[in-house]
Ligand SMILES: [Fe+2]
């Protein structure tokens with residue numbers, strides 16, 4: 001971690017963030033990954049947090065528009081969409097609470113859409129490779145650029161971060177972040193995730209998502225596969241997003257996780273299906289009449 005006063009000042013701001021949203025997402029992910037977790041546990045988890053309950057109900061009611069019934073309780077919601085539907089609604093609701101907000105230069109809807117596309121591809125890669133925790137891939141993809149939100153919302157004056165968004169390349173953007181804040185978005189996110197006590201694989205993956213295959217091979221990483229799924233997903237996200245241009249995909253990354261180029265179309269089909277439902281959820285959260293921010 002950089003040891004200059006500007007960096008220390010920026011990192012100090014992270015200590016003031018209420019980590020409740022992050023904790024919520026993680027409690028859910030733990031539950032999601034427990035093979036024996038029951039519908040009762042999931043219901044209790046949702047009920048224990050008022051904001052999450054409201055969001056889940058709002059989403060479930062969006063799914064259920066064809067049905068005249070208006071859902072007002074979590075048990076009715078489970079009855080309608082089933083355990084799987086509720087899990088997906090909660091996953092989206094808890095993720096969104098981390099990433100959305102009104103302040104800053106970043107358009108939160110497109111930020112989230114990009115993050116979700118990366119998350120869905122990383123998850124599909126993890127499933128394809130029989131990784132024991134596909135949701136780790138999802139979270140790494142989802143949060144890879146968390147640091148950009150943190151710098152934009154917590155460390156910037158007004159629209160200061162706009163200059164980073166206007167940079168010509170990701171290298172230039174990171175160099176500018178260093179100049180403005182003393183740290184880049186990878187460093188601040190890694191620091192924040194460690195502060196919040198999340199599982200080490202995530203801080204590692206988020207902090208290293210600009211690494212090249214060659215560097216990945218030679219560094220100590222909690223879960224090399226999860227990091228690699230996230231980096232591949234970032235390069236492939238344009239397949240799911242109309243307004244993004246494709247970048248080069250380092251073939252060595254595919255070698256690292258044992259996936260061939262010929263397998264990618266099937267992986268993208270799976271990712272696209274999942275992304276479709278996440279996108280519907282996201283739209284349901286857009287404030288009424290808002291064109292996006
Ligand atoms: Fe990044």
Ligand SMILES: [Fe+2]
Nearest residue numbers: 114144145234
């Ligand atoms: Fe990104």
